[in-house]
Amino acid sequence: MSIKGKAFIAGVYEHPTRDASDKSLPQLHAEVAKGALEDAGLTFKDVDAYFCAGDAPGLGGISMAEYMGIHIQHTDTTEIGGSSYVAHIGHAAAAIAAGKCNVALITLAGRPKAEAQKVGTGGGGRGPMFDPNAPELGFEAVYGPATANMYGMAAMRHMHEYGTTSEQLAWIKVAASHHAQHNEHAMLKKVVTVEDVLNSPMISNPLHRLDCCVVSDGGGAMIIVSPEIAKSLDRHCVKVLGHGESPKHLNGGKVDLTYTGAVWSGPRAFSEAGVTQADIKYASIYDSFTITVLETLEDLGFCEKGKGGEFVMDGNLISGVGKLPFNTDGGGLCSNHPANRGGMTKVLEAVRQLRGEAHEKVQVPDCDIVLAHGTGGSIGTRMGSATVILGREDA
Amino acid sequence: MSERKAPAPVVNVETKPFWDATAEGKLLIKKCNACDEVHWYPRSMCPFCHSMDTAWIESSGKGVIYSHSTMRRTPVPYCLAYVTLDEGTTMMTNLVDVDFDALEIGQKVEVSFADTGEGNALPYFTTV
Ligand SMILES: [Zn+2]
Numbered sequence: 210m211s212i213k214g215k216a217f218i219a220g221v222y223e224h225p226t227r228d229a230s231d232k233s234l235p236q237l238h239a240e241v242a243k244g245a246l247e248d249a250g251l252t253f254k255d256v257d258a259y260f261c262a263g264d265a266p267g268l269g270g271i272s273m274a275e276y277m278g279i280h281i282q283h284t285d286t287t288e289i290g291g292s293s294y295v296a297h298i299g300h301a302a303a304a305i306a307a308g309k310c311n312v313a314l315i316t317l318a319g320r321p322k323a324e325a326q327k328v329g330t331g332g333g334g335r336g337p338m339f340d341p342n343a344p345e346l347g348f349e350a351v352y353g354p355a356t357a358n359m360y361g362m363a364a365m366r367h368m369h370e371y372g373t374t375s376e377q378l379a380w381i382k383v384a385a386s387h388h389a390q391h392n393e394h395a396m397l398k399k400v401v402t403v404e405d406v407l408n409s410p411m412i413s414n415p416l417h418r419l420d421c422c423v424v425s426d427g428g429g430a431m432i433i434v435s436p437e438i439a440k441s442l443d444r445h446c447v448k449v450l451g452h453g454e455s456p457k458h459l460n461g462g463k464v465d466l467t468y469t470g471a472v473w474s475g476p477r478a479f480s481e482a483g484v485t486q487a488d489i490k491y492a493s494i495y496d497s498f499t500i501t502v503l504e505t506l507e508d509l510g511f512c513e514k515g516k517g518g519e520f521v522m523d524g525n526l527i528s529g530v531g532k533l534p535f536n537t538d539g540g541g542l543c544s545n546h547p548a549n550r551g552g553m554t555k556v557l558e559a560v561r562q563l564r565g566e567a568h569e570k571v572q573v574p575d576c577d578i579v580l581a582h583g584t585g586g587s588i589g590t591r592m593g594s595a596t597v598i599l600g601r602e603d604a
Numbered sequence: 605m606s607e608r609k610a611p612a613p614v615v616n617v618e619t620k621p622f623w624d625a626t627a628e629g630k631l632l633i634k635k636c637n638a639c640d641e642v643h644w645y646p647r648s649m650c651p652f653c654h655s656m657d658t659a660w661i662e663s664s665g666k667g668v669i670y671s672h673s674t675m676r677r678t679p680v681p682y683c684l685a686y687v688t689l690d691e692g693t694t695m696m697t698n699l700v701d702v703d704f705d706a707l708e709i710g711q712k713v714e715v716s717f718a719d720t721g722e723g724n725a726l727p728y729f730t731t732v
Contacts, residue, residue, distance in 0.1 A: 341614055342616075344645070344647065345645055346614050347613040347614040347615060347616070347619050347623075347645075348613070348619075348644075348645040348646075348695070348696065349645075349696050350611075350613070350614065351610070351611050351612075351613045351726055352684055352696050352697055352698050352726075353608075353675065353678075353682055353684060353698070354684055354696065355675060357673075357675065357677075358673040358674075358675045358684040359673075359684070361673030361674075361675075361684075362671040362672060362673045362684060362685070362686060363671070364673075365671045365672060365673055365709065366670065366671040366709065369671070369709045369710075410676070410677075411676050412675070412676060412677055413673045413674060413675045413676060413677075413684075414673055414674050414676070415673075416673075459644075459694075460651070461641075461643035461644065461650075461651035461652055461693070462642070462643050462644030462645075462692075462693030462694045462695065463693075463694070464670060464686055464688075464694040466670075466671060466686075590696075
């Protein structure tokens with residue numbers, strides 16, 4: 210059994226806020242849910258399934274279901290960090306195909322910026338990295354694995370094995386900034402150069418400040434529906450063509466930081482969709498750091514392993530300029546990274562591209578098949594990876 | 605050069621032998637009696653063949669840098685690293701008493717222990 214063509218993304222919504230100090234976390238989840246339902250032309254009464262991850266407060270999805278006043282027959286709280294929402298699409302499609310539900314709501318929201326301002330920490334100590342029973346905790350937390358230095362180690366090793374350079378990584382930020390200048394909500398709208406990235410302060414070598422994503426509040430939501438409901442709606446619905454996911458971990462100490470879980474999730478998604486890399490007109494690639502994009506592009510087969518540096522140079526990821534337009538909203542590197550999780554916003558821009566609703570300066574012409582990829586956790590230790598391939602309603 | 609205080613690790617009944625040994629300056633790793641593979645972090649069940657017959661062995665404490673990254677935005681910069689032990693498994697650690705700018709992947713390193721003040725010590729590594 211395959212999920213190809215069994216489910217459609219009928220509505221999406223991205224919260225315009227980047228600083229939500231005036232809103233609670235449940236309020237943000239509810240606002241993005243309402244926005245996505247209105248976009249689809251549906252209401253909370255139509256929702257019969259709810260998907261969320263660790264950023265949703267309370268008991269699994271039930272506290273938020275109660276807050277929003279929805280009555281559901283299916284929940285899924287798969288928590289694989291920032292990749293969760295991409296995986297949720299596949300899970301929702303499978304649930305719809307199995308007859309468990311017809312209208313699935315997926316939400317993401319967070320206010321790390323507002324909370325950091327208040328308590329002076331980077332995330333409030335929530336989540337699996339702070340679980341005292343996590344088996345790795347005793348052997349890792351004592352060494353100060355902050356996010357940037359774990360990704361720094363991955364970049365360092367990739368450079369060592371393949372000759373990747375800081376200049377090549379910088380091109381990824383340059384491309385994102387070219388797109389972000391057209392996004393009125395983007396946190397960083399200024400177009401930057403390779404030199405700007407290299408001259409920005411070193412955070413954890415070899416990663417500079419501009420190799421890192423922004424910290425922002427906000428959120429987003431999607432509505433996944435059955436083919437019958439998609440047909441009944443006026444909105445252009447996006448067809449789910451394929452999905453793949455795979456965690457990657459340190460494998461008992463056989464460590465290899467030069468690749469990500471995309472080496473497994475990618476082929477599964479391509480195979481289910483029945484398309485190849487050459488068919489992909491636009492790609493949303495998780496961009497917590499520039500190195501995340503580079504390794505993921507290689508792992509998804511857009512270029513040979515180790516050639517990611519050459520692939521991203523000279524504007525190859527810039528819409529209208531290069532061969533593979535990516536993250537045309539500015540992505541996590543420039544626009545937003547709500548809840549420190551970028552999987553949702555990756556899908557939202559991919560849907561805009563398929564609907565022809567991206568900004569005119571970055572809209573990819575004849576955009577009929579796209580890919581969105583999420584990474585969660587850390588490519589320096591353990592990560593979630595999820596890939597979806599989406600097409601126009603008639604794809 | 606290392607002015608960071610060594611924090612006390614979270615210890616549980618499964619990992620206590622490891623941390624007790626650090627107080628005596630010993631770096632223990634787990635080896636599987638069924639498949640002979642060593643693994644990291646140490647656990648009761650072999651992650652390769654899933655046998656429960658695993659034993660503590662003492663590592664030579666020698667290895668090479670697999671990768672490293674020095675955090676510059678904290679008041680005291682520190683180097684996070686993976687070290688591949690001569691026994692063949694790779695562990696997370698900090699590189700201490702080193703010139704952060706001169707570190708290279710593949711460089712030989714050796715374990716050193718930093719007292720946490722709570723009855724155990726953190727295995728750090730330094731270049732030899
Ligand atoms: Zn074994």
